Amino acid sequence: MTQTPQQPATDQPTTGTDRVKRGMAEMLKGGVIMDVVTAEQARIAEDAGAVAVMALERVPADIRAQGGVSRASDPDMIDSIIDSVSIPVMAKARIGHFVEAQVLQSLGVDYVDESEVLTPADYANHIDKWQFDVPFVCGATNLGEALRRITEGAAMIRSKGEAGTGDVSNAVTHMRTILGEIRRLSALSKDELYVAAKELQAPYDLVAEVAERGSLPVVLFTAGGIATPADAAMMMQLGADGVFVGSGIFKSGNPAQRAEAIVKATTFHDDPAMVAKVSRGLGEAMVGLNVDEIPAPHRLSERGW
Amino acid sequence: MREHVAALELLGCATVRVRRPEELAACDALVLPGGESTTMARLAHTFGLLEPLRAAVAGGLPTLGTCAGMILLAERVLDGVEGQETIGGIDMTVRRNAFGRQVASFEGPVTMSGLDEPVHGVFIRAPWVEEVGPGVEVLARVDHGEAAGRIVAVREGHLMATSFHPEVGGDSRVHQLFVDLVRPRSRVE
Numbered sequence: 001m002t003q004t005p006q007q008p009a010t011d012q013p014t015t016g017t018d019r020v021k022r023g024m025a026e027m028l029k030g031g032v033i034m035d036v037v038t039a040e041q042a043r044i045a046e047d048a049g050a051v052a053v054m055a056l057e058r059v060p061a062d063i064r065a066q067g068g069v070s071r072a073s074d075p076d077m078i079d080s081i082i083d084s085v086s087i088p089v090m091a092k093a094r095i096g097h098f099v100e101a102q103v104l105q106s107l108g109v110d111y112v113d114e115s116e117v118l119t120p121a122d123y124a125n126h127i128d129k130w131q132f133d134v135p136f137v138c139g140a141t142n143l144g145e146a147l148r149r150i151t152e153g154a155a156m157i158r159s160k161g162e163a164g165t166g167d168v169s170n171a172v173t174h175m176r177t178i179l180g181e182i183r184r185l186s187a188l189s190k191d192e193l194y195v196a197a198k199e200l201q202a203p204y205d206l207v208a209e210v211a212e213r214g215s216l217p218v219v220l221f222t223a224g225g226i227a228t229p230a231d232a233a234m235m236m237q238l239g240a241d242g243v244f245v246g247s248g249i250f251k252s253g254n255p256a257q258r259a260e261a262i263v264k265a266t267t268f269h270d271d272p273a274m275v276a277k278v279s280r281g282l283g284e285a286m287v288g289l290n291v292d293e294i295p296a297p298h299r300l301s302e303r304g305w
Numbered sequence: 306m307r308e309h310v311a312a313l314e315l316l317g318c319a320t321v322r323v324r325r326p327e328e329l330a331a332c333d334a335l336v337l338p339g340g341e342s343t344t345m346a347r348l349a350h351t352f353g354l355l356e357p358l359r360a361a362v363a364g365g366l367p368t369l370g371t372c373a374g375m376i377l378l379a380e381r382v383l384d385g386v387e388g389q390e391t392i393g394g395i396d397m398t399v400r401r402n403a404f405g406r407q408v409a410s411f412e413g414p415v416t417m418s419g420l421d422e423p424v425h426g427v428f429i430r431a432p433w434v435e436e437v438g439p440g441v442e443v444l445a446r447v448d449h450g451e452a453a454g455r456i457v458a459v460r461e462g463h464l465m466a467t468s469f470h471p472e473v474g475g476d477s478r479v480h481q482l483f484v485d486l487v488r489p490r491s492r493v494e
Contacts, residue, residue, distance in 0.1 A: 013413035013428075013449055020410040023429050023473055027339045027372070029306070046386065049348055051341045086386050087341055088407060088430065110407035110430070133408045267324070267348055 016133030021155035024088070024111065024135055025219035028052055028242055032232065032263045033221070035059050035246040037077075039084035041255070048259035052088040052110070054244065055081040060117050060164025060300070061247035061286065070118045072100040078107050090137070095304055096122025098131070105134040111156070113137050114149075116303035117163045117246070126304070129153025139223065141174045141301055143181035147202035147210070150218060157216060159240070160301040161224015164247050166288035168225040170301055171235060175222050179239045185211040224301065227252070227286050229265030229279045236269035253283030306338045308472035309371075312480040326357040334367040334487040337374030337392075339429065339470055342382075342401065345373055346390045355390060362394040367463040367487040369480075375466035376401055376432050383435060395461045396438030403433040403468075404452060415469060417445040417458055420478055426457070426469035433457055433468050463490065 031051030036042040042053045057073045058066065072093050082089050088110035093100035100121070101112050114127050116139050129136040130153040139160035140146035146157045159178060161171030181200075188196055188211060197207040209217055222235040223244035232243045243266050249259045261278040268274035296302065310320045313336070323329050335358075337345075349355040362368050362378070370378040376385075377392045379399035404410070407430055414423035426445075434456035437443060445458035445467070457468035458479075463486060471479035 011414055013411040015409060015411045017412055019412055019427055019473060020407075020429055023427055023470060024407055024410060026308075026473075027341070027429060029340075031341065031344060046343065049344045049351075051344050086384065086401065087343060105408060108406045108408065135407065263344075263348070264351070268352075 018155065021135035022218050025137070025156035025221075028088070028221075029219055030267060031242050032259075032266050033090065033242065033244045034249055034259060035244075036081060036250070039080045041250055042081045042085045042089075044256050045249070045259055046085045046087050048256060049263040050087060050259065051242070052090055053081065053085060054090045054092065054113060054246075055109075056092050056117075059247040059250060061166075061251050061289075062164075063117060064164040064289070064298075064300075070094075072097070072104065072118065075103065075107055078104070078109065082108060092118055093127070094118040095120040096125050096127060098127045101127050101129075101132060101134075101136075105132055109134060111135050111137055113158075114154075115139065116160060116300050120303050126152050129155075137221070139301070139304060140178060142177045143185075143210075144200035144202050145304065146178055146216060146220075147200060147206050150216070151203055151206060154218065156219050156221065158221040158223040158244055160304075161222065161226070162291045162294070163224045163300050164289070165225045165291055165294070166227040166248060166251075166286045167291045168227070168231045168234070170291050171222050171224045171226060171231075172238065174224075174301070175235060175238050175240055178216075178220065182210060182215060186214045225291070226262075227288070229258075229261045229275055229282075232262045233265045233269035233275045236266055242266070248286050251286035253285075258282050258285075308470075309336050309338055309480075312472050312477040313484070315477050316480055316484050318484060324352070324354070326354055329354065329357055329361060332366070333490070334483070335361070335369070336483075337368060337370040337377050338472070339372035339374065342373040342376040342391075343386050343389060345377060349392075350390060355392065358392045362392050362464065365463055365490070367483070367490055368394065368465070369483040370464075370466040371470055371472065372429065372431055372468065375399060375434075375468055378464055378466045379434075394464050395459060395466060396441055397456075397459060397461075397466075398435040398437075399432045400435045401432050402430050403435075403455070404428055404431050406430065413449065415445050415457060416448060417479070418442075419444065419482055424471060424476055424479055425474050426467075426471070427473045428457075428469045431457075431468045434459055434466075460486075 138149035159174035222240035227248035415426035
């Protein structure tokens with residue numbers, strides 16, 4: 001039983017409730033969400049079986065290579081992607097940049113990603129996501145961070161990983177950390193949860209809810225560095241509800257085929273023969289970058305807190 | 306899907322996940338949950354499940370489709386992707402994302418025939434039924450607002466479909482209606 005979502009007080013139809021926001025993410029479970037920078041890529045993603053696309057100006061690998069300040073995308077570009085596909089369209093706003101989020105909501109984007117991949121606009125506060133009808137997804141590297149984002153109104157969480165690297169190791173670390181901390185909470189006695197809440201720097205009620213249900217009250221996807229069907233299947237076996245693939249598809253040799261293969265491997269993540277089958281003849285994966293070789297100040301996952 | 310399982314188990318039903326034709330063959334009834342109808346149809350096609358599903362549904366397998374599942378049970382789809390395939394079975398035309406984008410997603414009471422009190426309908430990028438054939442029983446329409454009068458729940462023989470998510474919110478009455486359809490046809494009691 002979730003405690004946070006409230007039944008609307010009125011008999012009238014109500015938009016922007018927790019239930020429709022969190023429920024939207026529920027509908028994406030088991031699926032793959034793909035970064036796209038053009039309408040053509042969006043159509044390739046839809047044809048490959050993506051459950052949603054993330055519209056952005058540059059994929060993380062290019063943001064990393066080109067540097068500079070990275071911001072929300074041009075509304076024209078987002079419009080063109082919305083017009084080209086029928087699946088949900090997500091888009092990124094900078095951490096704390098509530099006006100970028102307002103703009104994205106007004107464009108009719110289906111989900112806003114308050115993302116560390118873009119340059120943060122506020123180094124103290126995240127967006128107050130309760131003020132919006134559009135739901136938000138936020139990144140997290142550990143349980144405390146995930147719960148703080150949910151407290152601010154996030155309706156979906158993704159582990160951060162290290163975007164734009166093709167190195168899955170941080171996605172693994174973050175997913176194991178979040179799920180491990182949840183398992184630890186579930187084993188605590190009731191009187192130990194007060195200290196746990198203090199240590200997690202998250203509200204007690206939310207901590208107690210997670211301890212009781214043994215999972216987050218929202219959907220938990222994975223992101224950051226997923227480049228192959230086996231990467232996606234591993235993250236699903238580790239307990240992710242679904243997968244974001246950023247640079248991994250359109251920075252590879254054969255995007256359409258790789259996109260489809262990652263979708264199939266995500267669906268049949270517990271079937272090694274299927275993962276093997278879809279992994280054949282995919283051509284070049286994206287060029288990788290080891291997270292260890294990235295100087296700490298340039299690691300995107302360390303943005304947000 | 307988790308909520309569908311919870312609602313059905315509350316009513317004493319055993320549930321399995323169906324991803325392969327052999328899993329389908331073991332079922333007395335089927336629930337097609339929400340999700341992205343394009344993705345679901347594409348995967349079903351790719352993995353050889355679409356034809357077995359069509360045969361099973363046409364052959365009398367009781368099936369409940371919610372949201373995207375409603376689209377899959379429709380004979381005709383408006384605003385789909387080019388060449389969008391469905392399982393079919395209910396003589397109706399369904400409009401995809403009919404209520405608009407996610408910011409227009411809503412929840413509210415739905416008056417449903419066969420139930421005394423309204424159910425709480427959660428509509429997420431939901432479809433509606435544009436028109437139905439003569440054999441289709443309309444179970445619910447939108448009560449309020451711009452979409453008032455639009456059909457959001459139907460039944461045709463052993464098939465039932467809702468635009469909204471009856472599984473969200475701990476009310477299993479819609480599932481009960483479906484189970485009542487299934488029980489007389491079930492191989493085991």
